[in-house]
Amino acid sequence: MISVISVLLFVWILTPGEAFDDFPSLMSTNASMAVVIDKGLFDSKVEYRSIVRNIHNFIMNITKQEAHLSDIDVRVFHNTKINNLRDYTVLLSVATCFQTWSLHDIARKEELVHLAITEQDCPRFSDSEGVSIPLVPPGEELSQIFFDIRVADALLWSNVNILHDDTFDRDTINRVTKAISISLPNKTFNLVSRALFAFKHVDSERQKRYYIKDMLENFHMDQLGKCFLVIVTVDTAVDVMEIAKTLNMVQPDSQWLYIVTDSLIQNSTNITSFVDSLSEGGNVAFLYNMTDSDKYCDIGLMCHITELVIALSDALKLSLMIEIELYNRVSYEEFELLRLNKAERRQEILKNIRIKLIENTLASGGVCGKCLFWQFASAITWGNFFVHGKSTAHLIDSGTWMPTLGANLTDVIFPHVAYGFRGIKLPIATYHNPPWQTISLSNTGEKEYGGLVFDVVKYLGKKLNFTYSILSPMSNRTVKFTHNETQVDVILASTTRKIPSEIIDMVVAKKVLFAACAYTVNDRGRDEINFTLPIFMQTYSFLTAKPGQLSRALLFTAPFTKETWACLAASILIIGPTLYLIHKYSPYSRTSGLTSSWQCVWYVYGALLQQGGMYLPHSDSARFLVAIWWLTVMVLVATYSGSLVAFLTFPNMDTAILTVEDLIAHKHRLTWGFPNGSFLEQYLKNAEEEKYHIMFERAIIHNASQELEVIESVKAGKHVLIDWRSTLRFLMRTDMLSTEGCSFSLSTDEFMDEPIAMIISQDNPYTKIINAELHRMHESGLMTKWITEQIPMKDKCSDSSVNQGVEERKVNVADMQGIFFVLFMGVIGAIFLLCCEFYWHKRQVSKRRKLIQPFLS
Numbered sequence: 001m002i003s004v005i006s007v008l009l010f011v012w013i014l015t016p017g018e019a020f021d022d023f024p025s026l027m028s029t030n031a032s033m034a035v036v037i038d039k040g041l042f043d044s045k046v047e048y049r050s051i052v053r054n055i056h057n058f059i060m061n062i063t064k065q066e067a068h069l070s071d072i073d074v075r076v077f078h079n080t081k082i083n084n085l086r087d088y089t090v091l092l093s094v095a096t097c098f099q100t101w102s103l104h105d106i107a108r109k110e111e112l113v114h115l116a117i118t119e120q121d122c123p124r125f126s127d128s129e130g131v132s133i134p135l136v137p138p139g140e141e142l143s144q145i146f147f148d149i150r151v152a153d154a155l156l157w158s159n160v161n162i163l164h165d166d167t168f169d170r171d172t173i174n175r176v177t178k179a180i181s182i183s184l185p186n187k188t189f190n191l192v193s194r195a196l197f198a199f200k201h202v203d204s205e206r207q208k209r210y211y212i213k214d215m216l217e218n219f220h221m222d223q224l225g226k227c228f229l230v231i232v233t234v235d236t237a238v239d240v241m242e243i244a245k246t247l248n249m250v251q252p253d254s255q256w257l258y259i260v261t262d263s264l265i266q267n268s269t270n271i272t273s274f275v276d277s278l279s280e281g282g283n284v285a286f287l288y289n290m291t292d293s294d295k296y297c298d299i300g301l302m303c304h305i306t307e308l309v310i311a312l313s314d315a316l317k318l319s320l321m322i323e324i325e326l327y328n329r330v331s332y333e334e335f336e337l338l339r340l341n342k343a344e345r346r347q348e349i350l351k352n353i354r355i356k357l358i359e360n361t362l363a364s365g366g367v368c369g370k371c372l373f374w375q376f377a378s379a380i381t382w383g384n385f386f387v388h389g390k391s392t393a394h395l396i397d398s399g400t401w402m403p404t405l406g407a408n409l410t411d412v413i414f415p416h417v418a419y420g421f422r423g424i425k426l427p428i429a430t431y432h433n434p435p436w437q438t439i440s441l442s443n444t445g446e447k448e449y450g451g452l453v454f455d456v457v458k459y460l461g462k463k464l465n466f467t468y469s470i471l472s473p474m475s476n477r478t479v480k481f482t483h484n485e486t487q488v489d490v491i492l493a494s495t496t497r498k499i500p501s502e503i504i505d506m507v508v509a510k511k512v513l514f515a516a517c518a519y520t521v522n523d524r525g526r527d528e529i530n531f532t533l534p535i536f537m538q539t540y541s542f543l544t545a546k547p548g549q550l551s552r553a554l555l556f557t558a559p560f561t562k563e564t565w566a567c568l569a570a571s572i573l574i575i576g577p578t579l580y581l582i583h584k585y586s587p588y589s590r591t592s593g594l595t596s597s598w599q600c601v602w603y604v605y606g607a608l609l610q611q612g613g614m615y616l617p618h619s620d621s622a623r624f625l626v627a628i629w630w631l632t633v634m635v636l637v638a639t640y641s642g643s644l645v646a647f648l649t650f651p652n653m654d655t656a657i658l659t660v661e662d663l664i665a666h667k668h669r670l671t672w673g674f675p676n677g678s679f680l681e682q683y684l685k686n687a688e689e690e691k692y693h694i695m696f697e698r699a700i701i702h703n704a705s706q707e708l709e710v711i712e713s714v715k716a717g718k719h720v721l722i723d724w725r726s727t728l729r730f731l732m733r734t735d736m737l738s739t740e741g742c743s744f745s746l747s748t749d750e751f752m753d754e755p756i757a758m759i760i761s762q763d764n765p766y767t768k769i770i771n772a773e774l775h776r777m778h779e780s781g782l783m784t785k786w787i788t789e790q791i792p793m794k795d796k797c798s799d800s801s802v803n804q805g806v807e808e809r810k811v812n813v814a815d816m817q818g819i820f821f822v823l824f825m826g827v828i829g830a831i832f833l834l835c836c837e838f839y840w841h842k843r844q845v846s847k848r849r850k851l852i853q854p855f856l857s
Contacts, residue, residue, distance in 0.1 A: 031089040031316060035059070036077045036103060038095030041119060051094070051301070052076060058302060059309055086110045090312065094301065097122035101185045104130060111342045113349050115308045117301060121175060123147050123184045124406050131353055133304050133368075136403050138291065141372055142231075142259065143175035145287070148406035150184060154399075154413050157255075159193040159225035163215075163240070165232050166198040168261075176231065195224050199236065208236070213243045226254035233262045241277035241284070250282035252382070252769045255414055260288040271377060271395065278393040281765030283414045284379040285398070291372050299403065303368035307360065307404065308353075315352035319345065357404055374401040376409065382416045382766075383424050383466065386513050420465030428457065429471045429506045429515040435790045436496065436518035436756075439472070453758065455786040456535050456777065457516045463773050471512055473502030496520045496538075496756055497677050504529060507759050513766070515759040520679050530762045533771040534755035536783060540680055541725040542663065542672065543732070545717035546745045547656045559643030568636070572608065576601030579617070579625055586619035594622075608633050659749040660691050663720060672720035673700030673710070679754045680722065695722075711735075715743050725750060726787075 035055060042048040055076060080099045085091060085106055090113045093103045100118040104125060107114035114130035121143050124132045136144050149155050160180060164173055173196070181192045197219075200211045230240055237258050244250050260271070271288055278284055327335050340348060361370060376399035384392045399409035412418040430449065432439040437451040449470060461468060496518045506512050508528050521531045557565065580600040583589050593615035594600050603615075607629060617623050657663050663672060672695070674680050684696035699722075702710050711731065713719035721728070725746070732744045760767055777783055 032075075032087060033090040033092060034075050034077060034082075034085055034088045036080055036082065036091065036093045036095060038080050038093070038099045039078075040096045040099065041094060052078065055305075058305065082106065085112060088112060090115065092305075092308070093117070094305075100132065111346050113312075113346050113353075115312065115353075117304050117308070120144050121147060121179060123186065124151050126151070126186060127354060128347060128350065129186075130350065131308065131357070133308070133404055135299065135301065135304070136372065137299065138372055140172075140175075141374070141401075141403070142172060142261070143179040144403075145374060145401050145407065146176060146179035147184075148401065149413075150179070150187070152407045152409060153187075154407060154409055155257075157192055157225075157227045159195075160227045160229050161195045161197065161219075161224050163197045163199065163228060163230045163232075165236050166201045167233075168231060173231070176229075180229070193225075199232070205235075205239075209239050209243065212236075212239055213247075216240075216243055216247055216249060219249070221249065221254070226251075228254070228256045229259065230256065231259040231261065234260055237286075238274070238277060241274065245277060245279045245282075250279050250284065251765055252281045252283065252416065253772075255283045255417065256285070257413065258284070258286045258288075260286060262289065275379075275393055275395060278379050278381050279765070280381055280385045280393070282379065282381050283416050284381070285413045286377040286379075286395070287401075288375055288377070290375050298368050299372070300368070304404070307357065307368050311353045311356035311360070312349070314356050315349045318352050319348055358408075361402060361405055368404060370402065370404075372403050376400065376407075376413060378411060378413060378415050380415065380422070383421045383426050383513070385510060386426050387424060420463070423465055423467065425467045425469055426513045427471055427511060428468045429473075429503050429512040430454075430517055431472055431500055431503060433495070433518065437516060452536065452786055452790050453516050453518050455790075456758075456774070456783075459777060459782065460770065460773055463776075464769065466513075468513075470516075471506060473500045497679065499759070503759070507761050510761055510764075514761075514764070514770070517759060518756045519759055521755040521757050522679070522682075528762060530760050530764065530767060531755075531757040532760055532767065533774040533778075534757045535774060535777075536756040536787060538724045538726060538754040538756055539750035540722060540752040540754065541728055541750055542657070542747045543714055543721040543723070543728045544657045544670075544745050544747070545715055546742055559640050568608075571632075572601060572604050575625070575629055576604045579604065579622060582625060583617050583619065583622045586621055588619040589617065589622070604629060608636070610637060656745055657720065658747050660695065660751055663747075664691055664694055667694070667698060670718065670720055671700055672698070672722055673702050674722040676701045676703050678723070680752060683752055724754070 037048070037052055037055065039045070039048045042051065080095060080103065082103070083106075088110075091103065091107045093100055093114070093116045095103065095116070095118060097118050100116045100122065104114055104116070106112075108129060114125065114132075116125070116130060116132040118132055118134050120134045120136045120140065122132070122134050124134070124147070134144055157180075162173070162177060162180075177194055177196065181194050197215060199208070199215070202208050202211065230237065232240060237260055241250075241256075241258070244256065250256060258274075271286055274286065323339060326338060330338060375397065377395045378398040379393055379395055381393040396411065396415070398411040398413060398415070399407060401407050415422060430437050430439075430453070433451075435451055437449065437453040440448050440450070442448050447470070457468065497520050499515075499517055499519050503515050503517060507515050514532065518536070519531070521534060560568070577597040577600065580594060580597045583594050583600070594603060594617060607626070610633070617626060657666060657670075663670070681696070681701075684692050684699070687693065687696075700719075702721075710719065710721055714721050715735075721731075728744075728746055732742070732746065735743050760770070
């Protein structure tokens with residue numbers, strides 16, 4: 001059975017003209033292989049002819065030794081320009097980098113297993129598309145390593161600063177620069193910009209450190225970027241690390257990759273000595289040379305061909321055995337449906353080839369280029385100081401590089417860039433101060449932390465990959481636990497202007513990563529603590545009594561202003577005598593009731609009230625004046641009637657105080673003030689605008705014991721309270737729930753912002769990355785969402801305009817009291833005039849009686 005399997009597997013025959021569109025089973029059809037050898041890879045024609053002459057016999061001998069077969073037929077192509085390879089299963093190419101990738105495009109199109117041996121500084125194939133091995137001479141492998149790192153997507157730098165000792169030859173540095181920056185044929189990654197800096201080589205250690213420090217001090221990281229590739233010897237690497245640490249250039253947002261080329265020569269294979277130079281929060285990695293130059297290192301072409309053919313033989317044997325096992329378990333029809341197609345077979349063979357190469361590499365026996373060996377090590381530095389109370393950075397092995405396998409990474413080169421704090425538990429400090437941060441007990445008796453600040457902390461932990469433990473000051477007694485329930489002291493507004501001293505001490509002593517407490521950003525204690533980016537902005541506004549309705553006693557006069565009423569009265573007094581004069585002096589006038597100015601005034605007044613007179617003028621001139629007056633009266637009456645209906649329907653409210661200017665305008669009628677210790681106090685002192693100076697000079701400072709007194713004074717309309725807008729909304733909601741109505745009005749003017757931030761130590765290396773995440777939270781709207789959830793912003797008393805909303809209403813006695821008052825005054829006036837008339841008539845009669853009248857017969 002074994003001999004049959006072997007015959008089916010390793011009879012490599014060329015079958016021209018047959019197309020394998022359906023990719024027949026390995027049980028029925030032998031695999032076929034094309035070998036392409038590019039003459040451009042060899043220095044001379046003699047060497048090329050020798051390779052071509054020997055390649056067929058060489059492959060046949062290898063397969064005989066591995067599979068005990070004969071009659072192997074291998075097709076060798078002398079021309080690299082091949083258009084049709086669909087009849088083949090495997091393509092083995094020995095070509096330059098350009099020709100290798102050209103052939104790879106054909107192999108990828110035809111779903112061939114592509115095994116390639118190419119020149120150095122050539123990007124490798126991806127694991128799913130083929131196996132390529134560059135011919136790398138010992139001592140010149142550095143540039144190939146960076147090609148392999150980029151193919152593995154291990155470094156995604158958009159710019160890089162290359163620092164190197166000038167003892168390295170220019171050709172090596174140029175090839176490394178090219179490997180880092182040029183575009184790759186199988187990647188869409190953009191070109192990497194780079195900047196080159198060379199350390200001046202001197203014999204004096206002191207002089208060398210001086211040159212390194214001088215160069216790093218003048219380095220513009222904002223312009224050139226924060227990714228560094230340092231190609232140095234062991235001694236220089238230590239100097240660069242210590243100086244960069246001293247200059248505070250090793251931060252969580254920077255990346256330093258050290259290439260140590262002489263680690264084995266200097267007997268420094270144990271690079272743990274670098275740990276002493278690592279700083280908290282740094283992203284540092286090492287690639288150091290572990291090549292054993294004392295051992296013989298076979299990097300020849302034939303050695304690599306042997307490696308690949310043996311691995312291919314094992315992969316095909318395994319594939320055939322799996323296929324036979326499947327065939328024995330199912331029917332022929334099911335077998336045809338379940339067996340692998342050409343693309344799937346290609347993936348299986350490539351996977352098995354790579355497994356075989358890895359096994360050979362890790363075996364004790366020697367393989368091609370195994371003496372060339374480089375090791376990756378990554379520094380674990382984030383959070384160590386806060387967890388252990390001291391610098392306990394350490395290194396982990398993150399991968400290796402060998403010529404056959406390329407870069408084999410077991411972890412990312414910069415673990416913290418990819419995984420943040422790597423899930424460690426970090427201590428943070430907090431205390432109970434609702435609604436910013438709250439501490440409560442669950443039903444199981446465990447403490448639960450919430451509030452606006454912990455919404456931020458939980459999201460930070462998710463983005464930066466850390467969990468947290470809470471440290472609270474012993475003096476914090478805000479939370480009281482009784483019967484497994486939490487009772488929170490009711491306060492009108494939380495404070496962010498004072499914080500327990502124990503919290504400050506923990507931050508300064510670096511016992512916590514940061515303090516998860518809302519604190520107003522100020523200059524006090526700036527030499528000891530720092531602030532994160534503001535997590536919330538609290539705007540200041542002012543609270544006044546709800547505007548009430550104005551007196552409606554003279555509502556009937558409201559449609560016209562005082563000036564309009566004065567003009568109307570003057571019009572009556574002027575039109576009346578004018579009508580009398582025109583009527584009197586017109587030659588066409590006749591005797592009528594318009595015989596005096598007083599009668600004409602009453603006539604005009606009657607027309608205004610839409611009451612007709614008994615007499616009309618006869619002349620055209622007087623009639624024209626009366627017609628114009630009637631037209632004026634019609635407009636006046638229509639305007640008055642419409643406006644009066646509107647004033648009856650919509651109540652006339654008192655003027656609301658909505659802006660600082662409105663508040664200043666009412667300074668003789670109102671007082672105002674704000675809480676003691678408010679951030680507003682310092683702002684008003686330093687403000688340049690005159691209105692803020694007036695606010696500060698006339699302000700009343702409130703103490704905490706005066707809160708209820710101040711609120712009652714605001715309700716009475718005598719005082720204005722200035723505070724956070726959120727605090728004033730809280731007061732409005734509290735009053736609304738207790739009185740089932742709106743007693744207050746909130747101004748629309750938000751004249752100052754108070755930044756609220758978390759506290760962090762002055763030299764905390766994680767300030768920038770925390771601030772970057774906070775900035776993203778602001779941009780995404782998360783902060784606004786959390787504030788809305790914790791502090792509702794809208795209710796029926798939120799806007800003064802709502803308080804003045806339109807409601808359907810009926811006209812009541814209060815609306816009409818003014819006109820009844822006028823009627824009453826009219827009756828009183830009429831009675832008074834009646835009395836005057838009686839008195840005047842009686843006096844006239846008495847006078848006539850005293851006179852001697854002549855008797856006339």
